[in-house]
Amino acid sequence: MTTLDHNLDTQTNVPAGEGFTAALRRDHDRLFEAFWAHPFLAGLRDGSLSREATLFYVGQDHQYLSAYLRCYGLGMAASPDRAWMEHFVDSSLFLLNDETHPHHVMCRAFGVDYEQVQHARLAPSSQAYIDHMMVSGHDSLGVLSFALLPCPWTYIWAGERYLQQVDPATAENNPFHEWWTFYGSPDSQQLLSDLLERCDQLAAQAGPAERARMARAFELSCYHEIRFWQMAFTQESWDDVPNEVLGSD
Amino acid sequence: MTTLDHNLDTQTNVPAGEGFTAALRRDHDRLFEAFWAHPFLAGLRDGSLSREATLFYVGQDHQYLSAYLRCYGLGMAASPDRAWMEHFVDSSLFLLNDETHPHHVMCRAFGVDYEQVQHARLAPSSQAYIDHMMVSGHDSLGVLSFALLPCPWTYIWAGERYLQQVDPATAENNPFHEWWTFYGSPDSQQLLSDLLERCDQLAAQAGPAERARMARAFELSCYHEIRFWQMAFTQESWDDVPNEVLGSD
Amino acid sequence: MTTLDHNLDTQTNVPAGEGFTAALRRDHDRLFEAFWAHPFLAGLRDGSLSREATLFYVGQDHQYLSAYLRCYGLGMAASPDRAWMEHFVDSSLFLLNDETHPHHVMCRAFGVDYEQVQHARLAPSSQAYIDHMMVSGHDSLGVLSFALLPCPWTYIWAGERYLQQVDPATAENNPFHEWWTFYGSPDSQQLLSDLLERCDQLAAQAGPAERARMARAFELSCYHEIRFWQMAFTQESWDDVPNEVLGSD
Amino acid sequence: MTTLDHNLDTQTNVPAGEGFTAALRRDHDRLFEAFWAHPFLAGLRDGSLSREATLFYVGQDHQYLSAYLRCYGLGMAASPDRAWMEHFVDSSLFLLNDETHPHHVMCRAFGVDYEQVQHARLAPSSQAYIDHMMVSGHDSLGVLSFALLPCPWTYIWAGERYLQQVDPATAENNPFHEWWTFYGSPDSQQLLSDLLERCDQLAAQAGPAERARMARAFELSCYHEIRFWQMAFTQESWDDVPNEVLGSD
Numbered sequence: 001m002t003t004l005d006h007n008l009d010t011q012t013n014v015p016a017g018e019g020f021t022a023a024l025r026r027d028h029d030r031l032f033e034a035f036w037a038h039p040f041l042a043g044l045r046d047g048s049l050s051r052e053a054t055l056f057y058v059g060q061d062h063q064y065l066s067a068y069l070r071c072y073g074l075g076m077a078a079s080p081d082r083a084w085m086e087h088f089v090d091s092s093l094f095l096l097n098d099e100t101h102p103h104h105v106m107c108r109a110f111g112v113d114y115e116q117v118q119h120a121r122l123a124p125s126s127q128a129y130i131d132h133m134m135v136s137g138h139d140s141l142g143v144l145s146f147a148l149l150p151c152p153w154t155y156i157w158a159g160e161r162y163l164q165q166v167d168p169a170t171a172e173n174n175p176f177h178e179w180w181t182f183y184g185s186p187d188s189q190q191l192l193s194d195l196l197e198r199c200d201q202l203a204a205q206a207g208p209a210e211r212a213r214m215a216r217a218f219e220l221s222c223y224h225e226i227r228f229w230q231m232a233f234t235q236e237s238w239d240d241v242p243n244e245v246l247g248s249d
Numbered sequence: 250m251t252t253l254d255h256n257l258d259t260q261t262n263v264p265a266g267e268g269f270t271a272a273l274r275r276d277h278d279r280l281f282e283a284f285w286a287h288p289f290l291a292g293l294r295d296g297s298l299s300r301e302a303t304l305f306y307v308g309q310d311h312q313y314l315s316a317y318l319r320c321y322g323l324g325m326a327a328s329p330d331r332a333w334m335e336h337f338v339d340s341s342l343f344l345l346n347d348e349t350h351p352h353h354v355m356c357r358a359f360g361v362d363y364e365q366v367q368h369a370r371l372a373p374s375s376q377a378y379i380d381h382m383m384v385s386g387h388d389s390l391g392v393l394s395f396a397l398l399p400c401p402w403t404y405i406w407a408g409e410r411y412l413q414q415v416d417p418a419t420a421e422n423n424p425f426h427e428w429w430t431f432y433g434s435p436d437s438q439q440l441l442s443d444l445l446e447r448c449d450q451l452a453a454q455a456g457p458a459e460r461a462r463m464a465r466a467f468e469l470s471c472y473h474e475i476r477f478w479q480m481a482f483t484q485e486s487w488d489d490v491p492n493e494v495l496g497s498d
Numbered sequence: 499m500t501t502l503d504h505n506l507d508t509q510t511n512v513p514a515g516e517g518f519t520a521a522l523r524r525d526h527d528r529l530f531e532a533f534w535a536h537p538f539l540a541g542l543r544d545g546s547l548s549r550e551a552t553l554f555y556v557g558q559d560h561q562y563l564s565a566y567l568r569c570y571g572l573g574m575a576a577s578p579d580r581a582w583m584e585h586f587v588d589s590s591l592f593l594l595n596d597e598t599h600p601h602h603v604m605c606r607a608f609g610v611d612y613e614q615v616q617h618a619r620l621a622p623s624s625q626a627y628i629d630h631m632m633v634s635g636h637d638s639l640g641v642l643s644f645a646l647l648p649c650p651w652t653y654i655w656a657g658e659r660y661l662q663q664v665d666p667a668t669a670e671n672n673p674f675h676e677w678w679t680f681y682g683s684p685d686s687q688q689l690l691s692d693l694l695e696r697c698d699q700l701a702a703q704a705g706p707a708e709r710a711r712m713a714r715a716f717e718l719s720c721y722h723e724i725r726f727w728q729m730a731f732t733q734e735s736w737d738d739v740p741n742e743v744l745g746s747d
Numbered sequence: 748m749t750t751l752d753h754n755l756d757t758q759t760n761v762p763a764g765e766g767f768t769a770a771l772r773r774d775h776d777r778l779f780e781a782f783w784a785h786p787f788l789a790g791l792r793d794g795s796l797s798r799e800a801t802l803f804y805v806g807q808d809h810q811y812l813s814a815y816l817r818c819y820g821l822g823m824a825a826s827p828d829r830a831w832m833e834h835f836v837d838s839s840l841f842l843l844n845d846e847t848h849p850h851h852v853m854c855r856a857f858g859v860d861y862e863q864v865q866h867a868r869l870a871p872s873s874q875a876y877i878d879h880m881m882v883s884g885h886d887s888l889g890v891l892s893f894a895l896l897p898c899p900w901t902y903i904w905a906g907e908r909y910l911q912q913v914d915p916a917t918a919e920n921n922p923f924h925e926w927w928t929f930y931g932s933p934d935s936q937q938l939l940s941d942l943l944e945r946c947d948q949l950a951a952q953a954g955p956a957e958r959a960r961m962a963r964a965f966e967l968s969c970y971h972e973i974r975f976w977q978m979a980f981t982q983e984s985w986d987d988v989p990n991e992v993l994g995s996d
Contacts, residue, residue, distance in 0.1 A: 573820065586845060587839045
């Protein structure tokens, strides 16, 4: 095991003039880098990701996005005004109508129908991530928003980074190239920028206790993003029990 | 005071072959009739409703519909599948985009801008209705759905009844006529018919304890609908305190 | 109707050095006075309260306290640490074991058994109050705490005031005297003092948006306290429909 | 990896005359056996469990029990009557006052103070379990109760089994012996028996959709119990990232 050296109890101190999201991004840069470095994402970069890992990801991510919709619902329920409600309705429409596109790209790469790869059940790490988001959604609009933020932030940040550095020859042959252009698009950048502004507004209105819960929810979702790659990469199952442990009995 | 003779504890017994919503409708016919008979709705029928009552209603109903959107959010959060989530997203879009129409009809009748009649606060009866819906939304999808049902059911039922019996000469001169055609339209009938089917499905899946809470949530919302007319008709305020009572001190 | 002159939108401005609860108390003094002046409480002061009003109150208040216990549950669920959880467990025990005492005093005054006066259903104003508390309980620990605060504050404040000014001769003949000594006792004063400290701590940790919701929840509960007297005084029913209104149809 | 062969989608079919909990117990016997066989519990049986694993467990389980208290709070909030509320208040008192005893036994075995082993943060598997319980607690009293059930059931079942088969000589030298007598006591058997009856009552009142969610919540908590042993046995950290995976990048 590699231990990423980190003190979980570090307080997020926001210097004067810096937004709360910028401070969190700085504090958790190592988690963004671990997200980027994970072999699942590396496999999407060079086109080498296995059929099994890719399709397992699609099946789990479809369920994950259903939970994301449920969290948008909790967001609507906690909305202080119609502008916030419209934000969640618009986000729901985007997720229902557009965010299936990257899934279809992945299915096409292996000549499989989207309907064929659906999963009835969530793997342990997907379930844990979803439950974390739902619990955050029963806390406050602020805590929910920071639990939801790492998903778009890591994907859109990684998409932009890929497009900036990809070799045109690699891109041409990468069956996942359209996956990257979806997340790295200017539209996605704009969506992320709007989200960050909303989150900074919520943090500015929150007291210290809620702000600490926001930071914690954000950090846990960053970890969950990395664990989601790992879940798909290993096609994780509830019935995995390490041999070395049971063997020692 | 007129006491509507009714035993609140009557169990809703659903005869074989009858849907749960049909049984509730039958059990609470007197509340639908009280809704229809209320002078607020009578004033909308003959065009005599006062400017004060009409505009107060619009201000309160706008806030009420915001709470309705929050309840759709709770519905999304409790949705068992994407079809239910899409139902709530579609319903939210309808409410955001179309259901302002009857409000605009009312404002136009008095030459007032919609923005001018907005209320920052809810009157006691509106707040009570909203709180009832929100509490139901924290119970279950089934209880929520039955708490939400009387609003569309009473309005659409009344709309159809009005259109069937209105004298064309009256209709022509009624400044609220478009209000009635909105709720009495075939589209509204179709919407109601879909809702009833969804509610009957939820009731069929529920156990006796949840079904009893569904019936109770429905009954209370029927009462709240009548009280909402009364609230607007009297321009109810938190600071209304009956003289005859305080005077006896 | 008497209109208590008040601007509901007044912001609660807390001067430096003043606690949030002290500022709320100052802002809503007129509601405390209306609580005190209500003929229901006047009847408890001079012993003249009718059998009907008293027993209706007991039946409704028993259900109200059950809802209060549910709110303690929501408080436990939102507790940041074990000290808060123990506070809610202790408060639940107090409510289950001790707070039936004033109810028994009232029943004894009319020679009735406690079990005989139980109500299966809540009257409209009791239900509205309970729903308000439950909705607050799904918001945050802070908002919940301020929604719960007016109940002990008004009762304990009134108890102390009564004991300070009551004529010993009146006290001796007042069948409700023990009701007053329960709420006016030094133990109750201590309990209130602890609650106020907890609430001030929560307000100090909250941001401006949550603090505004705390102030609003508190204000509404003050109104609900007065309306609860009115509900019991008139033995309010869902089926009360004003004659003057229905008659005008 | 050992794969425990199991079809997660198997429906729980309850034969006539069999309680719902008995059917679940039968369906998930392999999970109870995996719980029993785990080297953490084996180490508690023969007294060989390491200081590190034991104390890590205590630190995590204290936090876990705090979350359990929060879930009792959600149970109170969803209680249909005072008998259910009293059940949750009594259970909370038991947890606050008595259930620290097995933790103290473990600390004494290594001459450590209870206060020294407290953890500020939950490990991934503990957090996942807690979030699962909290999400269940926002569903219904029934789903919550089945999510909470495997914790007492596995511990008390294991306690009884240990006491029945332990060699008196082993027992005498086992520093964890009192841990076993706590869970294997007749009082604990009675507590479990009461819980099973409550759960069967809730299942009998539930419809098929809620019953399916109850069964799923129960199954997941059984898995979480095994994963909790694994978490403590390996002193799991959010920063564990498998070398074989990152190394392949």
